[in-house]
Amino acid sequence: MPSTSKCSKSKRQKTKEQWQVGMQPTRNWLELPSDVMASILSRVGLHDIIKNAEKVCTAWQKICKDPSMWRVICIDNPWQFLSYERFINLCKHAVDRSQGQLIDITIGHFEIFGDFELLQYVADRSSRLRRLKIRTYYSSWCRSWTDPLKKFQLLEEFSLHSYHIPKEVVETVGCYCPLLKTFKLSTGSILCNKDDVASCDKMAITIGENFHELEQLQLIGNKMTNIGLQAILDGCRNLKSLDLRMCPFIDLKGDLGKGCSQQIKCLKLSDDPWWFVYVASHLLQSSSPVIFSGEIPATALFSATHFFRRPQPFFSTIVFPVSRGPNTCTTSRSSSRSSRNHCLTATAALGGVPTTTSIPHGGAPMCSRPRERAPIEEKNPGKQPPLSSPVRAPMSSSPATTMAKTTTIVVTGGLAMTAAASATATAVADAIQKPGKKSPGKMVEVAGNSVVAGISPEKMTGWPEKSPERGDLLVTFDSRSRCMKW
């Protein structure tokens, strides 16, 4: 690695000292069994092998060229490579080296064109593949891209994480991979309408009809209903483990729940409350405003922001609940900081422009580091920022404008609105006002006792005095009872 950061240097020096202390001058480490060396080198990673390891000496080169070294390939962090093209070339090189012995491949950050080409490349050369894991942030798959999947006839495990799970993938895997025992689909998409629900049910029926040997099934974030689940339970009689986290439309209270717990040894259900966002997004199809309140967990907020970024005008209202209550916020610094970060993440993703200067009580970085990557940057496909980079809000870009036209943002915080929250409010307000359009954003304060301290009266002028009306939909989330009311 060409890493020159201070951290890695000091680590390096420390390690050097360590080995010098325990030095055994007579031992030549090339005498070690080659199994040990191969086991170490296989863990060094593709990039480091090609850059360093195989240049060390001829013995290492021999180990590195051995096909058995390349049975398992994990390409999960392409950002260490300089360019995407080179990354793909290196991957292909690794596949070449496996000489058909590849049995397990993980491709993270699957990109549309390059990686489908890569997948085809793998498919043409690795008929013995048993495990395939793909993680992608793109939502569009086209039918022809499922072609490579047809060649993995010995596949036992298939895992796909994607914003959108296309039914063609499920159909293809169901038809062409008869040995499949583990099937994992998870989606980060919270977009949801009636068609989605219907197509998810159809997908579930396909699974039930085709995956008879399945032992482990994971459907995270699936929008199927009980109809789909019933089809799966009826079809996959060997199913031992079922993961239905974040499937908001499944109701296990009745007979189906009983049958499910009888048939499935290991059943995982949503204890993570952010499923409510799905339901809310479903409701948002209606034109009446929706107000979220209560303690919305940060994960929910983050995924909600992905949804709200969409330029469609159907979005109405979101409440950022910034404090848990007077005491928590004033006494616990970390709590207020993290809640600020949540808000900022949300604001940033919304297209707001919170900069460090606009937050008077700044200090901590303005952007939190969300667990997932920011929603797709549509302007630069192919040049995504590395995972570790913070989400940056596009400066006065179109989302802010869109938001100004269509969005009502409500920031509530109870009595103890923290400085962080007010700063966020300011930032949101700024973001809305900056476009300089005639119709400024609507900043409405609800919950009469809250103080939106960050917004000065001048900024408030021009904002409509609209407060929630009777017809508005109020979605309250109660984290204690883990339920949703509306």
Place this chain on the structure above:
Amino acid sequence: MSKKTLTLMSKDKQLFNIEEHLAVQSVTIRNMVKEDGASSVIPLPRVDSETLALVIEYLNRQQAPEEDEDYVKKFVDERGEIPTLLELAQAALDLDIKKLMDAACMKVADLIKDFTLEEVREALRIENDRTPEEEKAIRDEFQWAF
């Protein structure tokens, strides 16, 4: 009823006792026990006494199965010197203790990842056995990748 113990002998002829039910975590020893009861001393001609002491310490751990992964990691982390880890990896290979072997190799891999080419050679005392021409050829081969 007293528990049965086995005796392991390192390459420098030191003897180590370990209870049989713990020792059979090593697949090698398990097979020996199955075959002949392993009543006599089990010689380990490639493992020195310091390393064998570490292996015994590892085998004697009293961890709940779910904490085991963390324990192995911590165990090798605390012995972060490359020579020790390599010896440990070799011992784990000979004794066929997969978890220990994997953890030790992982640790070494993590350590040498940050090294430059020369540092790897230095740390592992490996002589460069290529001529300058060969060296250049292999450098050029993947020039496109960097």
